[in-house]
Amino acid sequence: MRILALETSCDETSAAIVEDGTAVFSNVIASSRSAFERSGGVIPEEAARKQVECVVPVIHQALDDAAADLRSIHTLATTRGPGLTGSLLVGTTAARALASLWHKPLIGVHHTLGHLTSTWLECAEEPAFPIITLSASGGHSDMWYRMSHTRGILLGRSRDDAAGEAFDKGAALLGLPYPGGPAIERTGKHGNPAAFPFPLPLHNTDTLDFSFSGLKTALKYTIRDLPHGDSKPVLADLTASYELAICNHLLDRLTRAVAKHPDIQEIHVVGGVSANTRLRTMVQSAFGNRKIRFPVSLAYCTDNAAMIASAAFFLTSELGEDAYAPFLTTASLPLTDVVQRRKEPPI
Ligand code: KG4
Ligand code: ZN
Numbered sequence: 001m002r003i004l005a006l007e008t009s010c011d012e013t014s015a016a017i018v019e020d021g022t023a024v025f026s027n028v029i030a031s032s033r034s035a036f037e038r039s040g041g042v043i044p045e046e047a048a049r050k051q052v053e054c055v056v057p058v059i060h061q062a063l064d065d066a067a068a069d070l071r072s073i074h075t076l077a078t079t080r081g082p083g084l085t086g087s088l089l090v091g092t093t094a095a096r097a098l099a100s101l102w103h104k105p106l107i108g109v110h111h112t113l114g115h116l117t118s119t120w121l122e123c124a125e126e127p128a129f130p131i132i133t134l135s136a137s138g139g140h141s142d143m144w145y146r147m148s149h150t151r152g153i154l155l156g157r158s159r160d161d162a163a164g165e166a167f168d169k170g171a172a173l174l175g176l177p178y179p180g181g182p183a184i185e186r187t188g189k190h191g192n193p194a195a196f197p198f199p200l201p202l203h204n205t206d207t208l209d210f211s212f213s214g215l216k217t218a219l220k221y222t223i224r225d226l227p228h229g230d231s232k233p234v235l236a237d238l239t240a241s242y243e244l245a246i247c248n249h250l251l252d253r254l255t256r257a258v259a260k261h262p263d264i265q266e267i268h269v270v271g272g273v274s275a276n277t278r279l280r281t282m283v284q285s286a287f288g289n290r291k292i293r294f295p296v297s298l299a300y301c302t303d304n305a306a307m308i309a310s311a312a313f314f315l316t317s318e319l320g321e322d323a324y325a326p327f328l329t330t331a332s333l334p335l336t337d338v339v340q341r342r343k344e345p346p347i
Contacts, residue, residue, distance in 0.1 A: 001316065004062065004073045004098075005309035006055070008091030009083025009111050010138070011036065011047045013054045015062035016305035017073070021149075021313035022120050026065035027299060027306040030054045033179065040172035048086030055094050062305075070102050077312030080108030081330035082139065092329040107312040108327030112140060114307035115270045117149060117314060118295040121306050128265035128291070134254050137271035137302075138164030138179070141210045141250075143257050145264070149314035155257055156208025163246055163273045166212035170219050170242050174231055184239045185276055191236030193278075196222055198245030200252055208257050215245050247279045251286055258287065266291040275301040 002025070007014040016027040032050035036042050063069065078095035081088055092108070099106035115135050120127070133144040133152075141163045146152035161169065164181055171180025176187060198218050201211040219242050223231050231238055250273070258267060267290055269283055275298045283292060295301045315323035 001074050001313055002068070002072055003075045003077050003107075003309040003312050004059075004068075005077040005109070005305040005312060006059070006091040006095050007079045007111075007114065007303055007305040007308045008051050008055065008087050009079045009081070010087060010303055011042045011050075012303045013051045013058050013090070014303065014305035015055075015059045016309050017062055017066040017068055018121070018306050018309035018313070021117070021310045021317075022123055024121055024306050025068060026062045027304055028058050028061045028065060029299065029304055030058050037177040040178050041168060042084070042178075044084045044086055047084060048090060051087055051090040055090055059094070059098075073102070073104060075105050075107060075312065075316070076102075077107040077109055077308050079111050079114065079308055080327045081333035082111055083331060085329070085331040088329045088331065105324050107315055107323050108325075109308045109311045109315065110333055111303075111308075112142065113150065113311040113315075116144065116146065116152070116268075117311040118270050118300045118304075118307040119268045119293045120149075120310050120314075121300050122296050123293070127293075130261070130264050131266045131268055132254070132257050132261060132264045133268040133270060134250060134257075134274075135271045136163040136250060136269070136273035138162060138168060140271075141212070141273075143208045143210075143253060145257075145261055148318060150311075150318045155260075156210065156253065158210040158212060160211055160213035161216065163210070163212060163250060164271070166216055166246050167243075167273070169216050170239075170246075173216070173219055173223060174235065174239060174242075176239070179272075181273060181276060184243050185278070188236055188238075188240030188243050191238070191240030193237075193240040193244035195234070195237035196241035198241060198248075200245075201249050203252060208253055208260070210249065210253055212246065212249070215242070215249070218245075243276070243278055246273075247276065247282050250279060251282050254283065255286060258290075266293060268293045270295060270301065272302040 143156040168180035176183040
């Protein structure tokens with residue numbers, strides 16, 4: 001089954017064509033990110049304006065890259081939420097229009113289910129369930145126990161900021177551009193990660209939840225206590241230490257989740273933060289003897305339409321007709337709806 005999917009939940013406009021959930025024929029991503037480098041975050045109104053401009057060219061490009069025409073597309077898919085309302089509406093409106101014009105069925109996909117499925121893109125080997133998936137991005141940080149592609153139990157979630165948000169807000173405090181994750185990774189590359197101590201959040205609490213706001217506050221006070229409150233002379237060491245603190249917390253949660261669920265067959269790490277080299281190295285060395293998967297390409301870690309096409313495929317294969325249920329475009333969508341859609345009314 002060949003699916004053309006759109007993803008416009010934040011500042012990206014992406015269109016992709018994917019066959020049977022894994023074979024990526026095209027994955028075009030246009031980002032308005034550079035417009036927000038100085039603002040420290042996305043300005044929703046501006047992001048949506050840019051998406052209105054580029055959604056049609058991006059769809060054309062995805063069709064061209066795949067050398068595909070309408071007849072070869074079986075189904076359309078789009079992110080139905082969560083995300084920025086204006087941005088989501090650009091993608092869902094375009095997808096609804098194309099579905100009606102081309103007489104194709106349409107599947108609405110929860111953004112987080114897209115991230116959870118991203119490890120299947122271009123992946124030859126069938127996964128073995130159950131799986132523990134750590135999903136860490138700018139909008140969420142969740143720990144999942146997954147019984148199948150579309151069924152799972154949410155084991156823990158962030159009580160405050162998401163991991164990517166901790167990178168973004170930390171970068172703003174350090175005078176680095178948005179998005180903070182790549183900027184912090186670059187700046188701290190040759191720094192000493194042991195130079196500044198940071199706490200390990202929730203370490204002594206029996207939970208699989210995350211909490212990042214304390215790290216951000218610790219960074220703020222560390223900067224305040226530097227001579228003249230100037231982080232520039234120690235920027236590499238401080239960013240490396242802050243990056244390590246975020247990775248330590250993620251790894252601490254993952255270690256606890258794996259220990260609590262000895263039956264799992266694989267460990268997956270997905271979402272924008274899974275692009276982080278330090279995190280990848282730490283996860284590999286902590287669980288070297290287990291089956292570990294990250295998205296195979298960095299383009300599948302951050303927001304992209306290929307993962308939405310993949311999730312749509314698995315919704316059809318596991319839910320049948322229910323996958324095509326009508327949906328609303330919804331800025332805040334409960335996490336319980338990510339993978340347990342069967343008995344719920346359409347959202
Ligand atoms: O998944 P994503 O593209 O969008 C959301 O669903 O939120 O994730 C974006 C987040 C941003 O907060 C960004 O700072 C973070 O992922 N990120 C990274 C890296 N690349 C992107 N964080 C750490 N290291 C990276 N290399
Ligand atoms: Zn995302």
